[in-house]
Amino acid sequence: MKKTMTMKNLVLIMFSLLLTTVGVAQIDRTKAPAPGPAPKIQLGDYETFTLANGLQVFLVENHKTPKVSWQLYVNRGVVSEGDFAGMQSLMGSALMTGTTTRTKTQIDEQVDFIGAHVSTSSYGGFASSLTKHKETTLSLLSDVILHPTFSEEELAKMKKQTLSGLMANASDPAAMSKNVSAVVTFGQSHPYGEVETGGSVEGITAEMCKSFYNTYFKPNVSYLIIVGDISKKEALPLVEKTFGSWTKGDVPTHKFEMPIAPSATQVDFVNKPGAVQSTISIVYPINLQPGSEDAIAASVMNSILGSAGFMARLIQNIREDKAYTYGAYSGLSKDELVGDFYAGAEVRNEVTDSAVTEFLFEMTRLTNELVDAEELQNVKNYMNGGFARSLESSQTVARFALNTARYNLPADYYATYLEKLQAVTSEDVLRMAKKYLRPNNAHIVIVGNKEEVASSLKKFTNAGKVNYYDAYGNPVSDAEPIPAGVTSTTVLEVYLTVMGGTEALKVITTKDATMSSSMQGMPLAIRMVNKGSDKLLMTVKSGEMNLQTIKINGFTGKSSGMMGEKELTEEEIASYLMDAVIFDELTYTEANTKLIQIEEVNGSKAYKMEITDKEGNLSYNYYDVKTGLKVSSIKTTDSPKGPSTSTSTYSEYKSQDGIMYPSMIIENNAGQIMELKVEEIKFGGKISDSLFK
Numbered sequence: 162m163k164k165t166m167t168m169k170n171l172v173l174i175m176f177s178l179l180l181t182t183v184g185v186a187q188i189d190r191t192k193a194p195a196p197g198p199a200p201k202i203q204l205g206d207y208e209t210f211t212l213a214n215g216l217q218v219f220l221v222e223n224h225k226t227p228k229v230s231w232q233l234y235v236n237r238g239v240v241s242e243g244d245f246a247g248m249q250s251l252m253g254s255a256l257m258t259g260t261t262t263r264t265k266t267q268i269d270e271q272v273d274f275i276g277a278h279v280s281t282s283s284y285g286g287f288a289s290s291l292t293k294h295k296e297t298t299l300s301l302l303s304d305v306i307l308h309p310t311f312s313e314e315e316l317a318k319m320k321k322q323t324l325s326g327l328m329a330n331a332s333d334p335a336a337m338s339k340n341v342s343a344v345v346t347f348g349q350s351h352p353y354g355e356v357e358t359g360g361s362v363e364g365i366t367a368e369m370c371k372s373f374y375n376t377y378f379k380p381n382v383s384y385l386i387i388v389g390d391i392s393k394k395e396a397l398p399l400v401e402k403t404f405g406s407w408t409k410g411d412v413p414t415h416k417f418e419m420p421i422a423p424s425a426t427q428v429d430f431v432n433k434p435g436a437v438q439s440t441i442s443i444v445y446p447i448n449l450q451p452g453s454e455d456a457i458a459a460s461v462m463n464s465i466l467g468s469a470g471f472m473a474r475l476i477q478n479i480r481e482d483k484a485y486t487y488g489a490y491s492g493l494s495k496d497e498l499v500g501d502f503y504a505g506a507e508v509r510n511e512v513t514d515s516a517v518t519e520f521l522f523e524m525t526r527l528t529n530e531l532v533d534a535e536e537l538q539n540v541k542n543y544m545n546g547g548f549a550r551s552l553e554s555s556q557t558v559a560r561f562a563l564n565t566a567r568y569n570l571p572a573d574y575y576a577t578y579l580e581k582l583q584a585v586t587s588e589d590v591l592r593m594a595k596k597y598l599r600p601n602n603a604h605i606v607i608v609g610n611k612e613e614v615a616s617s618l619k620k621f622t623n624a625g626k627v628n629y630y631d632a633y634g635n636p637v638s639d640a641e642p643i644p645a646g647v648t649s650t651t652v653l654e655v656y657l658t659v660m661g662g663t664e665a666l667k668v669i670t671t672k673d674a675t676m677s678s679s680m681q682g683m684p685l686a687i688r689m690v691n692k693g694s695d696k697l698l699m700t701v702k703s704g705e706m707n708l709q710t711i712k713i714n715g716f717t718g719k720s721s722g723m724m725g726e727k728e729l730t731e732e733e734i735a736s737y738l739m740d741a742v743i744f745d746e747l748t749y750t751e752a753n754t755k756l757i758q759i760e761e762v763n764g765s766k767a768y769k770m771e772i773t774d775k776e777g778n779l780s781y782n783y784y785d786v787k788t789g790l791k792v793s794s795i796k797t798t799d800s801p802k803g804p805s806t807s808t809s810t811y812s813e814y815k816s817q818d819g820i821m822y823p824s825m826i827i828e829n830n831a832g833q834i835m836e837l838k839v840e841e842i843k844f845g846g847k848i849s850d851s852l853f854k
Contacts (some may be wrong), residue, residue: 207562208393212401214409215381219562220396221388223555229389230289231302232559236384236567237284237377238414239352239498245365247357251319252370253283258315260308265315271301281305283373285383292390296399303403309374311367323362329827329834330632331763332793332808334440334608337431337632338505342444344634345429345604346501347420353499354420356633381409384566386559420446420499422602428618428627429604432611432760434769434781435795435806439513439609442505443520447597449493449500452570455593457578459493461540461585462593466527467491467504469540474523479506485516493597497568502597510610514617517605521621527594531587541582548578611640631761641759643768649754652768653746655789660744661820669820672743674842676826678835687837696853697741713737714853743844746791762792763810790814790821805830820844 207221242248257279258265272279277290277298288302330336340356347354385404387396422445449459467475467490479489491504504524508516551557561575605621607614611629619625629637657663676687683703690698699711701722709722711729718729718737729737742748755771760783767783774780783793794809807830811823826837 207558212405214407216383216385216404218385218400219559220393221555221559224390227292227390229292229295229391231299232287232386233285233306234384235285235378236382237412241352242355244361246355246361248365248369249283251365252373253281254319255311255316255370256281256305256309259310259312260304261310263304299399299403307407311371313367316367320362324359325836327357327359329836332810332829334433337608338440338442338606341429341431341630341634342442342606346444346446351417351420358633377412379410379412380407382412384563386563388555388559422446422599425623426601426603426621428622429606430615430627430629431608433608435797436610437797437806438507438509439607439614440507441516442606443603444501444503444606445599445603447500447502449495450497451495451568452574456495457581458585458589459593459597462590463491463493464540464544465532469543472539478523479516479519485512510613513614517621521600524598524600528598532590537587544582545579637761643756649756649770650751652756652784653749656746656784659789666744666747669743669845671846671848672844673846675840676837677840678837691741691743692848694741697737698852711737712853767792817842818844
């Protein structure tokens with residue numbers, strides 16, 4: 162120890178003498194030092210071996226922590242799903258729902274008992290645990306991969322969950338934008354342009370999942386990546402034991418037409434009535450493969466545009482200078498089949514067209530001007546740092562090994578990454594921008610309030626036309642005018658009739674509804690009791706735990722729960738009592754309603770009605786043209802953070818004592834989505850006033 166400390170001190174002394182010898186006068190501090198030569202990266206070592214059935218194994222040893230992970234990747238390529246979009250995802254998840262030797266419950270219990278993690282997808286599976294449980298963990302992974310049963314019962318449960326998620330996504334701007342962007346970028350006939358819908362998921366069967374699995378899950382197109390506290394001597398017999406019996410076989414490959422960017426920029430709009438902000442996505446396909454000679458230089462170019470954090474031009478312009486948004490980004494996806502470009506942000510309605518202008522300006526500027534040396538070096542330093550940080554993880558070494566094998570990269574591709582990054586010049590960036598940035602051949606996808614935004618976007622297209630789509634990327638016609646003779650009064654009359662009849666509804670003064678929901682995986686039981694127009698009880702529980710109780714009795718009200726108890730203000734009481742009205746439409750008159758147009762809502766035509774309350778606030782209801790039932794309502798309210806839009810979607814109507822009610826309600830409040838399932842409802846029963854005190 163004493164010798165080590167002496168050597169350390171000696172090094173410090175010699176370093177100080179060296180600085181003194183160089184002398185301060187020889188350093189020009191007015192200039193930034195020139196970047197030194199990029200180091201050649203010494204990646205962590207990994208070993209590889211191949212089983213007799215063709216399974217390739219990569220092993221990255223890391224004995225710093227007592228953990229081992231196993232990732233099985235099935236390199237099956239891209240497969241079209243056609244009319245059954247979502248099948249591959251369900252198949253991958255279904256691997257965990259039971260094997261020939263274990264039920265789903267047994268799998269879950271064994272995983273929990275050893276504190277492991279096991280998950281599956283349509284491309285294989287992943288498992289990790291402490292070293293002492295490595296054999297059990299690998300056994301579980303191999304069992305779910307090699308011996309799945311694909312029961313119809315378990316698949317039905319998964320389909321139900323998926324359908325619920327799709328219903329929520331139908332009003333989520335991010336999901337809508339993702340769907341439409343995929344369709345317009347790749348086309349509905351391309352696998353990357355296929356979008357899950359309720360119809361596509363409903364038609365999926367266990368037999369389809371089994372057929373896909375039997376066709377594509379083969380060891381000779383698969384890789385097993387092992388990372389952690391294990392040696393090759395230990396790993397080889399374990400892998401042989403668990404995956405050695407996997408039978409190899411031929412796997413079909415598929416070819417698809419290369420999607421192309423539009424000949425001229427198009428505006429593709431998804432109407433979200435009442436939205437106070439727009440979701441902007443500028444997208445188009447590109448031909449950029451992993452490991453290609455353009456890959457690194459193109460990444461530098463895109464980092465300058467929109468992915469180098471706060472030094473990126475989009476952030477500097479659209480956020481820092483214009484204050485249109487909190488974040489504006491871009492991405493350049495590399496893919497062996499077809500890549501894509503993306504740039505986007507969420508902005509206020511009134512600056513939507515201005516934000517699009519700035520996106521296109523920055524894209525165009527990169528295609529016309531050389532980037533100065535300082536900006537280029539700063540971005541390369543940013544990318545250098547990200548790469549260096551990634552090397553701290555053994556999983557990175559494993560990922561590099563997998564990519565090298567999958568994409569047939571040079572053996573030193575990652576070891577020389579920083580050299581190639583440092584060699585990128587301003588001229589290279591300009592060349593990449595001219596090749597991959599297409600401000601005049603892009604799809605500008607907007608999800609927002611059509612009435613406030615759409616017309617201002619026509620200037621970005623040659624034809625001055627906006628294309629309209631639904632939430633799943635299906636083209637829809639522009640809004641239709643209201644037919645002659647149809648008014649808000651006639652629409653309301655039809656609605657009240659199908660709900661049970663105006664006279665029958667008028668005599669109902671009480672309602673007691675029990676609903677179920679969940680929040681971040683926690684099950685919720687919700688009860689809402691209404692009496693008259695001034696009494697309300699709402700309880701929210703999880704098991705026996707009371708999360709919140711609201712009681713309103715006329716002009717007084719209180720809230721109690723996990724945050725304590727408090728008296729409600731007049732404003733809060735008024736807000737809650739809006740939910741105390743059992744049938745809103747009974748209070749509507751021709752004076753405070755206005756029928757605007759016919760729009761598509763979840764694939765069906767609906768009358769859009771504007772409602773003005775006593776304070777002059779606007780809300781919108783949508784009534785299905787065919788059934789007369791209310792399918793959606795939209796309200797915009799003020800909040801400390803600005804206007805906030807909430808959307809309610811109503812479906813699965815049922816009858817209780819001749820009165821119709823929606824048994825499924827999805828609430829989307831400023832992006833926070835909650836699904837409410839009505840378990841029981843009673844209309845017109847006797848309810849004591851003491852319940853509200």
